[in-house]
Amino acid sequence: MTAHDPVIACGNCPIRHNAICAECEADELSMLERAKSYKTVPVGTPLARAGEPLSHFSSLVKGCAAMSRTLEDGRRQTVGLLLPSDFIGRPGRATSPFDVTALSEVTLCRFERTAFERIVRDTPHVASRLLTMTLDELDAARDWAVVLGRMTAREKLAAFLLNLAQRQRSIRGMARPSGKILVALPMSREQMGDHLGLTIETISRQITALRKDGLIEVPSRQDIRILDYDALAFEAGDDGDGAPIA
Amino acid sequence: MTAHDPVIACGNCPIRHNAICAECEADELSMLERAKSYKTVPVGTPLARAGEPLSHFSSLVKGCAAMSRTLEDGRRQTVGLLLPSDFIGRPGRATSPFDVTALSEVTLCRFERTAFERIVRDTPHVASRLLTMTLDELDAARDWAVVLGRMTAREKLAAFLLNLAQRQRSIRGMARPSGKILVALPMSREQMGDHLGLTIETISRQITALRKDGLIEVPSRQDIRILDYDALAFEAGDDGDGAPIA
DNA sequence: GCGTCCGCTTGACTTGGATCAATGCCATCG
DNA sequence: CGATGGCATTGATCCAAGTCAAGCGGACGC
Numbered sequence: 001m002t003a004h005d006p007v008i009a010c011g012n013c014p015i016r017h018n019a020i021c022a023e024c025e026a027d028e029l030s031m032l033e034r035a036k037s038y039k040t041v042p043v044g045t046p047l048a049r050a051g052e053p054l055s056h057f058s059s060l061v062k063g064c065a066a067m068s069r070t071l072e073d074g075r076r077q078t079v080g081l082l083l084p085s086d087f088i089g090r091p092g093r094a095t096s097p098f099d100v101t102a103l104s105e106v107t108l109c110r111f112e113r114t115a116f117e118r119i120v121r122d123t124p125h126v127a128s129r130l131l132t133m134t135l136d137e138l139d140a141a142r143d144w145a146v147v148l149g150r151m152t153a154r155e156k157l158a159a160f161l162l163n164l165a166q167r168q169r170s171i172r173g174m175a176r177p178s179g180k181i182l183v184a185l186p187m188s189r190e191q192m193g194d195h196l197g198l199t200i201e202t203i204s205r206q207i208t209a210l211r212k213d214g215l216i217e218v219p220s221r222q223d224i225r226i227l228d229y230d231a232l233a234f235e236a237g238d239d240g241d242g243a244p245i246a
Numbered sequence: 247m248t249a250h251d252p253v254i255a256c257g258n259c260p261i262r263h264n265a266i267c268a269e270c271e272a273d274e275l276s277m278l279e280r281a282k283s284y285k286t287v288p289v290g291t292p293l294a295r296a297g298e299p300l301s302h303f304s305s306l307v308k309g310c311a312a313m314s315r316t317l318e319d320g321r322r323q324t325v326g327l328l329l330p331s332d333f334i335g336r337p338g339r340a341t342s343p344f345d346v347t348a349l350s351e352v353t354l355c356r357f358e359r360t361a362f363e364r365i366v367r368d369t370p371h372v373a374s375r376l377l378t379m380t381l382d383e384l385d386a387a388r389d390w391a392v393v394l395g396r397m398t399a400r401e402k403l404a405a406f407l408l409n410l411a412q413r414q415r416s417i418r419g420m421a422r423p424s425g426k427i428l429v430a431l432p433m434s435r436e437q438m439g440d441h442l443g444l445t446i447e448t449i450s451r452q453i454t455a456l457r458k459d460g461l462i463e464v465p466s467r468q469d470i471r472i473l474d475y476d477a478l479a480f481e482a483g484d485d486g487d488g489a490p491i492a
Numbered sequence: 493g494c495g496t497c498c499g500c501t502t503g504a505c506t507t508g509g510a511t512c513a514a515t516g517c518c519a520t521c522g
Numbered sequence: 523c524g525a526t527g528g529c530a531t532t533g534a535t536c537c538a539a540g541t542c543a544a545g546c547g548g549a550c551g552c
Contacts, residue, residue, distance in 0.1 A: 149443030197395030
C-alpha cells in the first residue's frame with residue numbers, strides 16, 4: 001500500500017488528480033473511465049446549488065470556482081476556493097451544502113455519481129485517499145477561520161495572496177517560492193471580498209496600500225506580482241516556520 | 247451494510263460514539279477494547295499542541311474542549327469546539343494541526359494510536375464512517391466561516407447559543423428544541439470571544455443586549471436560558487427552514 | 493468577617509472597515 | 523469614433539466593535 005503514489009493520473013485527464021490509483025485498481029479505474037465525461041462551462045455558471053441534488057462528482061481540471069453561502073439580505077461568504085485538482089461533490093451525500101459557482105471558464109472531469117460512490121465503497125484505499133483529502137480540506141477550512149476571525153484587512157489580503165500563490169505553484173510541484181511571483185487573480189474584487197469577509201472598497205484600498213509599500217505590483221486587474229514574498233508572509237502573520245496559512 | 251446503525255455504542259463507553267460498529271466487527275472491537283483507556287483531566291489541561299505528536303486517538307466522553315490557533319501577538323482563534331462524542335486525532339497524521347485545550351474537566355476515552363489506525367485501515371466501514379464524520383466536520387467548519395466572516399457581534403452570539411443548544415441536546419437525541427432551553431456555557435467569556443472572533447467586552451455587551459431584549463435569561467455566569475428559540479434563530483440569520491448554523 | 497482576586501460588566505473614547513458617493517478606466521458595440 | 527456599461531479606485535463620512543479604564547460581585551483564603 002505504501003508503494004502507491006498518493007497523486008496518480010486518472011486515465012487521460014489532462015491534470016493529475018488525487019482520488020484514483022491506477023496501479024492497483026485497474027478494474028475500478030476502467031469502470032470510472034466509462035463513467036467519465038468532460039464539460040467546459042463559461043464564467044458565472046452555477047456548478048451546484050445549496051440543497052439541490054448533485055448528479056456527478058467532478059474534478060476541477062481548469063479554471064477556478066467558489067463554494068459560498070448567501071444570507072437572505074445578500075451578504076455572501078465564500079467558504080472555499082476550488083482550483084485544479086479539487087473535487088466537487090461528496091460520497092454519501094446526494095446534495096451540495098453550498099452554492100458552487102465558476103469564477104472563470106471552468107473545465108470539469110465528471111464522474112457519474114453512483115459509479116463513483118460504488119468505487120469509493122468497494123475500494124478501501126480510494127476511500128482512505130478521500131479521507132486524507134477531506135482531512136486536508138478540514139484543516140485548511142479551520143486555518144481560514146483564523147484569517148476570518150482575527151486578522152485585519154491588510155493581513156487578510158496578504159494571507160489570500162500567499163495562499164493563492166502557493167496553490168497555483170503547487171500544481172506544478174514547485175518548492176517554497178521566493179523572489180517575484182506572478183499571481184493570477186481568477187476573480188473580481190467583489191469575489192475576493194466575499195472570500196475575505198471584506199467589501200470591494202476595502203480590498204481595493206488594501207491592494208493600493210500593499211502596492212505603495214512596495215510589497216506587490218499590479219500589472220493588470222487580473223494579476224498581482226508579489227515582489228517580496230517573505231515580507232508579505234510577515235504581513236500575513238506567518239512567521240515563516242510555522243503552519244502555512246490555509 | 248445498511249443494517250448498521252451509524253451510531254453504535256463502543257464497548258463500555260458511557261456515551262455512544264460514532265466510529266465503531268460492534269455488530270459486525272467483533273474482532274476489531276475487542277482489539278480496540280484492549281487498546282482503550284480512560285482519562286480525566288482538569289480544566290485548562292492541554293490535550294494536544296499544534297505540531298506535536300499525538301500518541302492516542304480520543305473520544306471526548308464528558309466536558310468540553312477547544313481547538314485553537316494562537317498568533318505570535320497573542321490573538322487567538324478557536325477553530326472548533328469539541329463536545330461529547332467528538333474525536334481528537336486523525337488517522338494518517340501523527341501530529342495535531344491545532345492546540346486542543348480542556349475548557350472544563352474533561353473525560354477522554356483514549357485508543358492507542360497504532361491499534362486504532364490499523365482498524366481504520368483494515369475495516370472498510372469504519373473508514374467510511376470516519377469519512378462521513380469528517381465531511382460533517384468540514385461542512386460545520388465552513389458554515390462557521392459564514393459566521394466569522396459576515397455576521398455582526400449580535401448575530402454571532404445568537405448563532406453560537408443556538409449551535410451550543412443544538413449540540414447539547416442532540417447527544418440526548420432530542421428533536422428541534424422549542425420553548426425555554428437552558429444552555430450550559432462550559433467556557434469563560436474570553437473563550438467565547440476567541441470562538442466568535444470578538445473581545446470579552448463585546449461578548450458581555452451582547453449578552454446584556456439579548457437579555458434586555460427578552461431573548462435570553464442569564465441565571466448564572468455559566469448558564470444562559472433561551473427564552474424564545476425562534477426569535478434567537480431569526481437574530482442569527484437562520485430563517486428556520488434552511489441550513490442550520492454549523 | 494474582611495480582604496483579595498479574578499472574571500464579568502459597564503462606560504468613555506478610538507478606530508478600522510463599512511457605507512455612500514463620485515470619478516476613472518477599459519472593453520465592447522453601434 | 524464616441525457612447526455605454528461594468529468593474530475598480532478614491533474620497534468623505536459613519537458606525538460597530540475594539541481599547542482603555544473603572545467598578546462590581548462572587549469565591550476563596552486568612
